[in-house]
Amino acid sequence: MSKIEEKRHSLAHLLAAAVLELYPDAKNTIGPAIDNGFYYDFDFPSPISDTDLKEIEKKMKKLSNGWRGFEKKDVTEKEVKEFFKDNPYKLELIDEIVSKGEPLTLYTSGQFTDLCRGGHVEEMKEIEPDSWKLSHLAGAYWRGDEKNKMLTRIYGLAFETGEELEAYEKQQEEAKKRDHRKLGAELNLFSVDERLGQGLILWHPKGGIIRKEIEDYERELVLKHGYDLVYTPHIASEKLFMESGHLENYIDSMYGPMEIEGEKYRLKPMNCPGHICIYQSRVHSYRDLPLRFAEFGTVYRYELSGTLQGLLRVRGFTQDDAHIFCTPEQVENEVKELLSLVDEMLKTFRYPYSIELSTRPEKAIGSSEVWEKAENLLKEVLEKEGKEYTIDAGGGAFYGPKLDFKLIDSLGRKWQGPTVQLDFNLPERFKMEYIGSDGRAHRPVMLHRVLVGSMERFFGGLIEHYAGAFPLWLAPVQARILPIGEAHFEYATSVLDKMKAAGIRAELDVSDETLGKKIRNFKTEKIPYALVIGDKELNDKKVTVESRDRGNEGAQGIEELIEKLKTEIKERK
Ligand SMILES: [Zn+2]
Ligand SMILES: [Zn+2]
Missing domain, CATH: 3.30.930.10 (Bira Bifunctional Protein; Domain 2)
Structure with a gap:
């Protein structure tokens, strides 16, 4: 076990200790280290909610001050079964350990003892108090089997240092804002329609x-x-997949056969x-x-329906x-x-x-x-x-x-x-x-x-990756023309025609909104350029360029601007 895993798993012990002090009738089950922290699964007599996590976390901090290290004790089956006589989950684990012929060990820190294989920090003070926190609750079946009882899983985050924890949380927050399912709906990029089927993508x-x-x-x-x-083609005779070995080695990932004139066909998996x-x-x-x-x-x-996820896992x-x-x-x-x-x-x-x-x-x-x-x-x-x-x-x-x-x-x-x-x-x-x-x-x-x-x-x-702000060559709308008033519509339309003729994906905003609102809109829609047209631009036969990424770029002539955009598109900058 790596150092950070030892730390994370030690915190799982601390979590169980705190929960059992606050909820003496709860049964603790297992508590491993995971990628970004740890969790522990409990059987609570009555459900708890996210708001209870603060209290549990407070208790953990308090308990950890009294903890030094983890004391190991080898025990017999009889001893350990007596110790956990009120906890059916631990009894099940003990039977399993015994059947595998593995040793039974208990680890004690403070007043708390758990059945465990080991892998802890030497001393609790190695753990920086602000390098971890409880994060959320989830339901989890005992041993991951849906036939078993649903337990309550408490998750915690834990890193080497407080700064690392903070950086991780920031990244998660940013990732949430960028979630492709959220942006995909907001920017009208794609959807999934249950009528058409799960895991099947509609590209807008x-x-x-x-x-x-x-x-x-x-x-x-x-x-x-x-x-x-x-x-x-999308379908092929089963005979081909027999020859390729897919029917033998890959059948679980393939859809069932369809019969055409007595011959079986399949959708191709490769x-x-x-x-x-x-x-x-x-x-x-x-x-x-x-x-x-x-x-x-x-x-x-x-793919199992439970594993489908936006564009990342599909059928x-x-x-x-x-x-x-x-x-x-x-x-x-x-x-x-x-x-x-x-x-x-x-x-x-x-x-x-x-x-x-x-x-x-x-x-x-x-x-x-x-x-x-x-x-x-x-x-x-x-x-x-x-x-x-x-x-x-x-x-x-x-x-x-x-x-x-x-x-x-x-x-x-x-x-x-x-x-x-x-x-x-x-x-x-x-x-x-x-x-x-x-x-x-x-x-x-x-x-x-x-x-x-x-x-x-x-x-x-x-x-x-782009947080929905696609570079010019990929952007669905590359430029939006914003005439300030009706007097500018005609000139704006001629600009639009020139842009379109040059192969630039441009559109015209002729809504009644104020210029300020029109500018905010092009930014929320993450369009790379807005071209503002008012009296001055009309007179000078120019447009004022607002860049999504660089702000105001001043007045420019149409031909010159089109050349610039065409180069940016061609070079895929
Ligand atoms: Zn342990
Ligand atoms: Zn291949």
Whole structure:
């Protein structure tokens, strides 16, 4: 257990001690350390509410002054069962520990004793009093099983220092403001309609234009990097998924079959089999390789309704998927190319990132020599390209090692990003071939790669990353023209026409609102530019530019402004 985990778990003991002093009839169950703090589950005789947390926290602070450390005692089953004779939860845990043949230990601090495996601070005074607090209540089934009784879980936050706790709370508050579900509704970007189904995303016109811009950008990018664009259907015969092994290994994530003329079809959970069919539609020579097929492929995967979450966890999503088929000699160069492609893309969206290399898991196909060779190759390329990376030992898929890129957003949070996956499995299963320079048939190497991964999840992350204030090239409305009065409408309309003709997404605000209100509106709607037109602007044939990000930028001529905006859009600044 790490130091911070020891601290968090020690606080769970303190929480249980305080609760039992205040509520002697409550039964304490388990209290582990978690990512940002700790929790403890209790069975209260009558429910408590969030307002009771203050009192409990006060009691904890008071008790901790009298606590020194944690005193360990080895006990027999009989002793410990006698001690917890009124607590059925602990009795159940004791039976479990005994059945596993593990030792039974009690830990005492102050007047409080708990059944525990250990992992505490040496002394309570190591814990800074302002580095932790109780945060909220939640219901939790005993042992996570909905057939069991619902308990009350009390959560606490705990960090090394008070400053860290404060920073974490600030980040959480900011994250709440940026929640993509909240902003998605406010900015009219997307929705989910229960009539259509859970976990299925409706992209509204404003979300749709952002998606189109991302897709246009990516198409441009991959064509420049030597990819071909392909399209494959949403459903496929079960026979194909039998051949690919999906029915065998992935069936829990797939939707049930539909019958068409006596043959069973399924919604595709992945795009790979389709791309392999395209590859196998012709005989390939080594001279054709590498082949790089890219597709915005919509896939459907079953997720439990309880796990669905906005755009982040859905049942249908579009992957910016690609498969590379190459000779073993070409793999190194392909990986190198992918590193530069990923780098270019993530820079455009202003995401710093980290790289993780996932290696051979226990259950894997292919010999350990093949794996070692592939892993070493990935390491070599990363090192040659001067990329820092960490290793997730055993984290690879059963069919090959992979590179995971984690995006770091503007709040410092990590998001799933691009992945590059080597595959030793599918080329074998499909008996894929190319004719080598020796005139014989060889097996190609296959790489799967995504950049944004799921378009839906990436969009959700992007909304939070930019807090809804999209850069000009992505903004659904790029400029709003604000005539001050009716006398300025005609000129304002001619400005609008010029902007539209130049391909800029502009609109006109002809409402009766005051200029002040119109300016506030364009800011709440997070539109990058407002162009104000009054008497002076009309006379000078200019507009006064209000930038969302930089404030007033003064009067500018239309042609000059249009050129400036076009450059900003083109450069995706
Ligand atoms: Zn403990
Ligand atoms: Zn694939």
